[in-house]
Amino acid sequence: MGLIKWFTLLLILLNFFATKPTFSYSNSFTSKFLDLAKEPNVADWMVDIRRKIHENPELGYEKFETSELIRSELKKLGISYKHPVGVTGVIGYIGTGKSPFVALRADMDALPMQELVEWEHKSKVPGKMHGCGHDAHVAMLLGVAKILKEHEKELPGTVVLVFQPAEEGGGFGAKKTLDSGVLDNVSAIFGLHVEPNLPLGEVASMSGPFAAGSGFFDAIINGKGGHAAIPQLSIDPIVAASNMIVSLQHIVSRGYDPLDSQVATVGKFRGGDALNVIPDSVTIGGTFRAFSKESLIYIKQRIEQRNLSPLAINNADLHEYFRSVVAGSVLGKDKLMVMQPLMASEDFAYYQEVIPGYFFLLGMDNASVERLESPLSPYFKVNEDVFPSRAALHATLLASNYLLKLHQKVPVEEGKYNDEL
Numbered sequence: 001m002g003l004i005k006w007f008t009l010l011l012i013l014l015n016f017f018a019t020k021p022t023f024s025y026s027n028s029f030t031s032k033f034l035d036l037a038k039e040p041n042v043a044d045w046m047v048d049i050r051r052k053i054h055e056n057p058e059l060g061y062e063k064f065e066t067s068e069l070i071r072s073e074l075k076k077l078g079i080s081y082k083h084p085v086g087v088t089g090v091i092g093y094i095g096t097g098k099s100p101f102v103a104l105r106a107d108m109d110a111l112p113m114q115e116l117v118e119w120e121h122k123s124k125v126p127g128k129m130h131g132c133g134h135d136a137h138v139a140m141l142l143g144v145a146k147i148l149k150e151h152e153k154e155l156p157g158t159v160v161l162v163f164q165p166a167e168e169g170g171g172f173g174a175k176k177t178l179d180s181g182v183l184d185n186v187s188a189i190f191g192l193h194v195e196p197n198l199p200l201g202e203v204a205s206m207s208g209p210f211a212a213g214s215g216f217f218d219a220i221i222n223g224k225g226g227h228a229a230i231p232q233l234s235i236d237p238i239v240a241a242s243n244m245i246v247s248l249q250h251i252v253s254r255g256y257d258p259l260d261s262q263v264a265t266v267g268k269f270r271g272g273d274a275l276n277v278i279p280d281s282v283t284i285g286g287t288f289r290a291f292s293k294e295s296l297i298y299i300k301q302r303i304e305q306r307n308l309s310p311l312a313i314n315n316a317d318l319h320e321y322f323r324s325v326v327a328g329s330v331l332g333k334d335k336l337m338v339m340q341p342l343m344a345s346e347d348f349a350y351y352q353e354v355i356p357g358y359f360f361l362l363g364m365d366n367a368s369v370e371r372l373e374s375p376l377s378p379y380f381k382v383n384e385d386v387f388p389s390r391a392a393l394h395a396t397l398l399a400s401n402y403l404l405k406l407h408q409k410v411p412v413e414e415g416k417y418n419d420e421l
């Protein structure tokens, strides 16, 4: 073989190794990220941040202090960001600044409820509480940011950190974030939720629809008020509203295939103050949930509706990836549980309509310490032990290993769902 031929062969070989690195993406980042996440300057730092956010809960889009705290930490880490995105949202960038892009999302809103846990870092705002653990989600994503920043030069692409407002109560924070266009070139997005009923060290997920689509409704029933003793001269809105509520139950129990899960619940019924007066009007309101687009549309047509949010569907390819790479090589396959679909809705669904997305639950129950209450309980607590070795590590591995995978040009399914409702 002549010199030119040898040289050509060498080029081909070099090319081969350049496009197919010899290391496997399942192990390349594992051990060093694990060690880093456990260091006090990461682990304790995440706990401090979570407690600060927990003391100052903010609702919906009003997360000015939370947003400020996130930005100041990103600034200290030397991470560039965009703000405001969707009113108070913050989008951080780590890596080359170029494609491929992989996004990690943390919601950051609290709930309108009073905390009843007595502890040093109890909510300082009456009637507001991080009762769903979104304070932990923010702290963990900042932990991820810190770890990734130290390894920025090794990232073959860009990790996009999505700190999103208004996840709860049909707040449309995910939709606003998407509409802003900041996620336009993102190839995959990952999200998680802490789960008190799952053991620490385990994760749970599934392929396909995992959280119901939902809608909320409000109605004012106007009648004609009067004396309780002479109802014939009034039009009683309380009796009318009661009939409506009973009819609503029939939409679900009589109108549907019982194997296609739905729920319709009236959570608000207001009208009248006096015991002997028929009021002029009654306000009712509630929510409905379903696991198929058809069912949602059907209920929507039957109830005076307000907001409608899509069902959340985990991408099948990302589920395989998660199973094999993350659960397989990091936790062990026996730590990946099959998640039961949730009737609760999750606005991560908006991302999943346009970007292949994956959402999983992160166990934080340590039975040897205490039983944890469910989210939305005023006694809800976060097991901060979950921060270092699990969440930060996972998200870090998810992001960086997935970038490697994309870099190796393993095809990713498009996964576009045009379920716009």
Ligand SMILES: *[C@@H]1O[C@H](CO)[C@@H](O)[C@H](O)[C@H]1NC(C)=O
Binding pocket: 181, 182, 183, 184, 185
């Ligand atoms: C997405 O990619 C296009 C084409 O390269 C570019 O013009 C656009 O600015 C990118 N958008 C974002 C949000 O990165």
Ligand SMILES: *[C@@H]1O[C@H](CO)[C@@H](O)[C@H](O)[C@H]1NC(C)=O
Binding pocket: 200, 201, 366, 368, 369, 385
């Ligand atoms: C549960 O908590 C105990 C006491 O803090 C700790 O020793 C143990 O390692 C924890 N379990 C797990 C699975 O982390």
Ligand SMILES: [Zn+2]
Binding pocket: 132, 133, 134, 193, 375
């Ligand atoms: Zn939540």
